[in-house]
Amino acid sequence: MTAHTGVAVHVAGVGDAGCVATLLRAFNAEFNTPAPELDTLTRRLAGMLASPHAAAVLARGAEGPVGFALLTLRPSPYYEGPVAMLEELYVAPALRGRGIGTRMMAVVHEVVAAAGGGEIQINVDEVDTGARRFYERIGFTNVEVGQDYRMLCYIKEL
Numbered sequence: 150m151t152a153h154t155g156v157a158v159h160v161a162g163v164g165d166a167g168c169v170a171t172l173l174r175a176f177n178a179e180f181n182t183p184a185p186e187l188d189t190l191t192r193r194l195a196g197m198l199a200s201p202h203a204a205a206v207l208a209r210g211a212e213g214p215v216g217f218a219l220l221t222l223r224p225s226p227y228y229e230g231p232v233a234m235l236e237e238l239y240v241a242p243a244l245r246g247r248g249i250g251t252r253m254m255a256v257v258h259e260v261v262a263a264a265g266g267g268e269i270q271i272n273v274d275e276v277d278t279g280a281r282r283f284y285e286r287i288g289f290t291n292v293e294v295g296q297d298y299r300m301l302c303y304i305k306e307l
């Protein structure tokens with residue numbers, strides 16, 4: 150656990166699923182994105198956090214949870230360990246720019262390294278220049294840079 154400016158950052162447990170779900174709904178509301186009901190998200194996140202294939206990092210201030218990172222881990226033939234996908238990273242709007250996201254990402258790196266992970270991936274909206282600058286500042290590389298193609302993400306809901 151790391152603490153700075155009154156905010157502690159730690160790996161979330163199954164008991165933190167409700168906090169993560171509440172923050173995820175706030176994140177989705179901020180961007181007008183539909184989300185399942187809180188009880189559904191809490192149940193699903195609890196199941197994810199109970200498995201070795203997912204983890205969450207939680208940031209807590211004096212008033213309660215203020216941010217989270219959610220990642221999934223999947224096997225890969227390219228590494229001995231898993232590839233991690235950073236599914237979500239959120240800091241409450243009033244607390245952005247204070248290093249909380251950077252500290253959560255440091256714990257994410259520790260979690261992935263402890264799992265023997267070989268790579269962390271994240272999808273970022275092309276127009277979200279702030280997020281892109283953040284990830285590049287902490288060492289992520291846009292695979293499109295310097296290549297003759299753009300990597301596209303295709304989705305099909307079932």
